[in-house]
Amino acid sequence: MDFLYDFLLRLLSQFQSPTLGFLVGGMLIAALGSRLxxxxxxxxxxxxxxxMKIGIKGGMEIRDANLAEMLLPAFFAMxxxxxxxxxxxxxxxxxPSVKKEDGYATAGLFGAVSASTFAAVMVVMEEESIAYEAWVPALYPFMDIPALVLAIVLANIYMKKRSAEDGSQQSDQSDVDVWGIIKESLQGSALSALLLGLALGLLTTPDRVFDSFYEPLFRGFLSILMHIMGMEAYARINELRRVAHWYAVYAFLGPIVHGLIAFGLGYIAHHIVDFSPGGVVLLAVMAASSSDISGPPTLRSGIPWANPSAYIGASTSVGTPVAIAICIPLFIVLAQMVF
Incomplete structure (x- = not known):
């Protein structure tokens, strides 16, 4: 009962936070027909x-971190x-009403990581003085890339088998280039920026530019991003209506289930390598999120037969708001009770 009470209080405060407030504000002005x-x-x-800010901060901390402590959380992220x-x-x-290729793409997108949700939970945890290992952002690609690669590989294998069964001439075009998928994921804008920031923080001394430029602007930029995500979420709702309603059900329940899986693995890492409760929360929210930047273009090229209205609509219009509004307070309260 205490858990439910604490969760509802935190959920209410989350709706009053600038992060979610800008998200909801974006949805409202889009619903009112604004041309903004x-x-x-x-x-x-x-x-x-x-x-870049997240990556630089993580890289600066990795310099002084015990890399052995990162191995198990990184493995669990993957x-x-x-x-x-x-x-x-x-x-x-x-x-039966869901096309196989659409299911593969949706699963891949929800297995990948949302940069906006990840940034949002870091702000919330900093506001509440919840400590976590600064190298946790380095876990991003360990979860993101395997999820996208696996989804694309499985979808291509399925389409190759179906083409062979149909006697289609497309079978020669369905070969799976795993390294090409990994390369494309690493070259995506989101992972490229994060990895660049990690490298700069690890190999250089960007402390002054970080403290004077990236850190002060972080919250303001995040509020604008949330506003954009809100408008995008409302725009995608109409697309989601055109496909099976099962996508909306999955997008609502999936983030919670995915986050609980990661929370359980993080709990194991806590007892084995002393992974911090804050790190467990970040890992859980990372799993609860669905990619909004690197995932869609990667899946568009990797699974061109899938309907973007299904997987992008489910992620943007339902998955992201659930991850930010529900999963962030849920896993913070859960961590406070468990640890």
Missing amino acids: SIPDAIYKFIVFMLL VTGIVIVLLGVFIFSLI
Whole structure:
């Protein structure tokens, strides 16, 4: 009962936070028919700035970190991404109205990581003085890349088998280039910015530019990103209505289940390598999120047969708001009770 009470209080405060407030505000003005729009170039610049800040901070801390302590959380992050994809593929295979290729793409997107959600939970935890290992952002690619690669590989294998069964001439075009998928993921804008920031923080001494430029601007840029995500979420709702309603159900329940899987693995890491409760929360929210930057273009090229309205609509219009509004307070309260 105390858990439910604490969760509801934190949920209410989360709706009053600037992070979620800007998200809801974006949805409201889009619903009212506002013509306000943020140029795509500004959106990409903001994402770059946020990920650079996260990456630089993580790289600076990795210099002084015990790398052996990172191995198990990194392994668990990879396992989480793979399990989420396999679970999603299994669930969608049980629903006759869902096309297989759409199920693979949706599972892959929810197995990958949302940069905006990850940035949002870091702000919330800093506001509440919840400590965590600063190298946790380095776990991002360990979950993101395996999830996208697995989803694309499984989808291509399925399409190759179907083409062979249909006697289609497309079978020669369905060969799976795993390294190409990994390379494309690493070259994506989100991972490129994060990895660049990690390298700069690890190999250089960017402390002054970090303290005077990236740190002060972080919260302001995040609020604009949340506003953009809110408008995008409302726009995608109409797309989601055109596909099976099962996507909305999955997008609502999936983040909670995925986060609980990662929370359980993080709990194990806590007892084995003393992974901090804050780190466990970050890992759980990372799993609860669904990729909004690197994932969609990677899946568009890797699974071109899938319907973007299904997987992007489910992620943006339902998955991201659930991850930010519900999963962040849920796992913070859960960590406070468990630890």
